[in-house]
Amino acid sequence: MFTSDESIRIVRLVAQYQSITAAAERLNKVPSAISYTVRKLEESFGAKLFERRGCYIRLTEAGEYFIAHSKAILDDLQALKCNLAIVQGGIEPELTVAVNNIVPRDAIIQFLCDLEDAYPTTRVTIQQEVYNGCWDALYASKADIVVGAPHFVPKTDGITSVALGHLAWDFLVGADHPLADAPHILQSAELRKYPAVCIKDTSIDFDPMHAWLLEGQKPIFVPDFSMAVRIIARNVAIGYVPTHIRAAFGDAGLVSKSIQEQKHATRLFLAHRSDGVGKVRAWCVDYLMRPEFRAWLCGDAPQQGSAR
DSSP: OOOOHHHHHHHHHHHHHTOHHHHHHHHTOOHHHHHHHHHHHHHHHTOOOEEEETTEEEEOHHHHHHHHHHHHHHHHHHHHHHHHHHHHHSSOSEEEEEEETTSOHHHHHHHHHHHHHHOTTSEEEEEEEOTTHHHHHHHTTSOSEEEEEESSOSOOTTEEEEEEEEEOEEEEEETTSTTTTOOSOBOHHHHTTSOEEEOOOOOSSSOOOOSSOOTTOOEEEOSSHHHHHHHHHTTSOBEEEEHHHHHHHTTTTEEEOOBSSOOOOEEEEEEEESSSOOHHHHHHHHHHTSHHHHHHHTTOOOOTTOOO
């Protein structure tokens, strides 16, 4: 009997959402594929893990036991895979890097190009995360390194982290928005009347967060800040955008405003699991922690010739 770590993760996600459809949407898969995975795993173990309750499903007693013990199994499988590769030759065959969606993409592209030159045999995956999804990817062993994890380290057990710096934000409205010409500091009561553009937190195990959303305010969720800026420029919504992203769009159709509750710069971290550090991960940490590159990751434009 062999059960893949992916099958275990899928079952855990179904249990969290109590819905095969919701789990499928989260994983960008069709519900039938999720149902098949659950059924095959149940057959493999000879135990029924779920029972249906109307539109939702709930865990059986066996399912509760599975969820309680499967996280440790996933962690052990990941550690075994990593440590075997390191024992074999010290160079990890695979590396997954989770990147906060607010980190400049050009910096990550430069990092990826140089990593490919240094370790061409390592298969690298760059995955984008939003807000607490960065920490979630690390603690759930879905990433080996996380670049730009926000605010603070939730727990330090088994994690090595270093502060990169702070990333600044601009509050924007469209040039033709009713608030564009307001001469005063905008108050929460008047901001709440207009939709806020948001990007959904990718976290599963941590509480989801938003870059900016007032209580009672309508959110409009978009996939990235490129679309967010365009939505703001069309006067459909308002919101915060990283300063370096706003700079890339210039001033066309955008107006910066001061608001009552200003968003502070976001403190960013570079973090990785402390165990099983091979040559590739060590190289990545050294590379990303160079002073000029740390500044670039936090939105400061690189000086000529300092990117490499």
